[in-house]
Structure formats: structure tokens, C-alpha cells
Amino acid sequence: MEIEVRPSARVAWRDSSERGILAGGFAQKTNVCHIEQLLATRFVIRNTETMTTTTVLQGNGVHRGRSGKNRLNWAIAPVMVMFHVGAVAALFFFSWTGLFVALFLFWVTGSLGLGICYHRLLTHRSFATPKWFEYFLTICGVAAMEGGPLLWVAIHRKHHQYADKEGDPHSPRDGKWWSHAGWVLVGNALRQDVATLQRYVPDLAEDKVHVWLTKYHLAPMAILAAVLFAIGGFRLVLWGVFFRTVVGLHATWIVNSAGHIWGSRRFQTRDTSTNNWWVAMVSFGDGWHNNHHAYPVSARHGLKWYEIDFNWYTIWIFKLLGLASGIHDGRPPAHTQANRPDSGLSDSATAMASVSTMSRLPEDGTRLRY
Ligand SMILES: [Zn+2]
Ligand SMILES: [Zn+2]
Numbered sequence: 462m463e464i465e466v467r468p469s470a471r472v473a474w475r476d477s478s479e480r481g482i483l484a485g486g487f488a489q490k491t492n493v494c495h496i497e498q499l500l501a502t503r504f505v506i507r508n509t510e511t512m513t514t515t516t517v518l519q520g521n522g523v524h525r526g527r528s529g530k531n532r533l534n535w536a537i538a539p540v541m542v543m544f545h546v547g548a549v550a551a552l553f554f555f556s557w558t559g560l561f562v563a564l565f566l567f568w569v570t571g572s573l574g575l576g577i578c579y580h581r582l583l584t585h586r587s588f589a590t591p592k593w594f595e596y597f598l599t600i601c602g603v604a605a606m607e608g609g610p611l612l613w614v615a616i617h618r619k620h621h622q623y624a625d626k627e628g629d630p631h632s633p634r635d636g637k638w639w640s641h642a643g644w645v646l647v648g649n650a651l652r653q654d655v656a657t658l659q660r661y662v663p664d665l666a667e668d669k670v671h672v673w674l675t676k677y678h679l680a681p682m683a684i685l686a687a688v689l690f691a692i693g694g695f696r697l698v699l700w701g702v703f704f705r706t707v708v709g710l711h712a713t714w715i716v717n718s719a720g721h722i723w724g725s726r727r728f729q730t731r732d733t734s735t736n737n738w739w740v741a742m743v744s745f746g747d748g749w750h751n752n753h754h755a756y757p758v759s760a761r762h763g764l765k766w767y768e769i770d771f772n773w774y775t776i777w778i779f780k781l782l783g784l785a786s787g788i789h790d791g792r793p794p795a796h797t798q799a800n801r802p803d804s805g806l807s808d809s810a811t812a813m814a815s816v817s818t819m820s821r822l823p824e825d826g827t828r829l830r831y
Contacts, residue, residue: 534651547704551699571712574601582595588776611672624754625731625734631717632733685701712744720748735750
């Protein structure tokens, strides 16, 4: 598979000062304009052979988040109903072991897998890890049942590009319920076609392991379910698979819904993102969402000492263990990105990973140097 970027995209990056602006996000209105122009660059896919990532990656949901809004997604909705029934059933088969296993797996999949890996590492490249560790963390994310890395990252990069505008897959401006779970159950957001995925995740599409994990994203969950059944029977499966997965889904979705509805706004971003402590608690720190939209490439979302950010603390421990490097820690991305050693991303992928929608500096005097 070979992807060619037409020359116009390269021209946009030759001026290093412009690159700094694009990669950063100190925000002039022209930023978004430039980024959208860049993202609109047409990739010529010479070998369309196949990147069959998952059975739901069909159809067309390219630029309209609400396209086909009322059409039930029959590949997803019945599975979601089944998992919620299983989660409620778990409550009738309570055991402390089951609860402990569920909480542990919620941390493994929700924090290590989604918050740290899918979000801060793969989507925004906020830090770097050895490849073997990146793949391990990705498997943790795949086990969260939110799709493979290519699909998840593509949707989230698109969210940052069009945040609360036409094209955002899950903005509360299309309805609170829509932003929480509606966009998963109906509509085309999870029906991204292959060309769209390649456009949003050219970096991951070149990685055979990530493509494989996206194609077989149900495998880790199936193996996990079999192991739990062998250890503790159906009761443990109810807690470790069904209950844990449903809690994890809502913990992610609540960032998309409540994290764009309720809370405070330190930064005047051109979206409705908020900082919300209880969203941060259930999402291991991703609820400092206004901070994040202002500085997407920062690995640190909780910017004040009292903004608890478990994902950031874990990344810090990774650094102590020699498993994390090149960490963006809250300094202005425009500065750090321009001086950053090779991140391994193409220019277009770097742009997508760092789209900021900030329009003004914080009003409370926050300085992003810690
Ligand atoms: Zn958001
Ligand atoms: Zn993000």
C-alpha cells in the first residue's frame, strides 16, 4: 500500500515558522483554516488493495457527523444492548473477586489502553515509547471494546479537527444524548471508509501491527473472556467483561458529552470543551478536556496540582522506568513541537495529532510551564 501526498501539502510545511503555528495552536483564526486546507489535501492511494480493518468500516461518513443520523447501526446496537444487559445481570451475581477484577481491568483497558495509549500516545503522540511497549498498551486498548486503534484514533483526530462544528462525530450541539452514545448506536461515525481512515491515520496505516490489531480487534476480548471463564466461571465473565466494558464505555463517552457541556473553561477554545473534576475522576484524567483542546499534544491534561490526572502520573512513572520519552508536559506546543526531535510521524499526521482550537490565551493567568 502506498500513499502519495500531493506537493501542495508539502509546500504548506516548508516555512518553519508556519509549521510552528500549525503544530502548536496559539491561535490565530488562520490556524484552523490552514489545518483544514492541509487535511483536505488529497491522498492518492495507488494500491487500494485492502485495509479491511473491521466489518463496520464500510459506508461513508466522511465529513458529516450527523449523516444518516437516524439509521440504526445494526453491527453495533445489538452488541451494546447485550453488554448492558450483562452488566445489570452482574449486579445479581455479586462477588468481591468479580468487583476487584472488573476494577483492575477497567484500569488496564481504560487508563493504560484508552487514555494513555489510544488517546495521548497514538492520537496525539504526546510522548514516545519503545515499539513493543506501544503494542502492549494498544492491546490493552483493544480489549476495551471501543474498536481497533485505526478507527478510534481517526474518529478522535476528526473530533479535534471539527470540534463542535459540522463534521464533529460526537458534538453535544447535535444533542446531549447524541454526543454520549447516540453517535455510536445510530449514524455513520463508525462506518468510516478505508480511504477516510488512511487520510486521518496515515501513520498507523503504515504499521502492520496496528492494522492487524484493528482487523482482529475482537480477539483480545475473546481470549480474555475465555481466561476469565476458566478461572471463575460465568460470574467472573459477567464482571470482568460485561460490567467492566459498560463502565469503560460510559467513562469514555462522558468525556465526549459532559466534557463538552458542564464544567469550567480556562481556555477560550473555539469549541465547548470544559474542565470537569468528576469526568476526570472516571476517565483517569481525560476530563480536563478544555485544557486538552487548548493543548492537544500535551501529555499532561491536569495542568494545576489539584487537577488530578492519573494518566499523566502513569506516564511520569513510565518515564522513570525508561518506557516514555519525548514527553510534552504542558509547555506551549508551538514551541516544543517545532523543536521536537523526529516523532516518527509524517507532516500530515503531525498536523492532525496537534490540531488546537484555542483562540485566546487563558484568562486566569495560567502559564503552561511547569
Ligand atoms: Zn473534545
Ligand atoms: Zn484528544
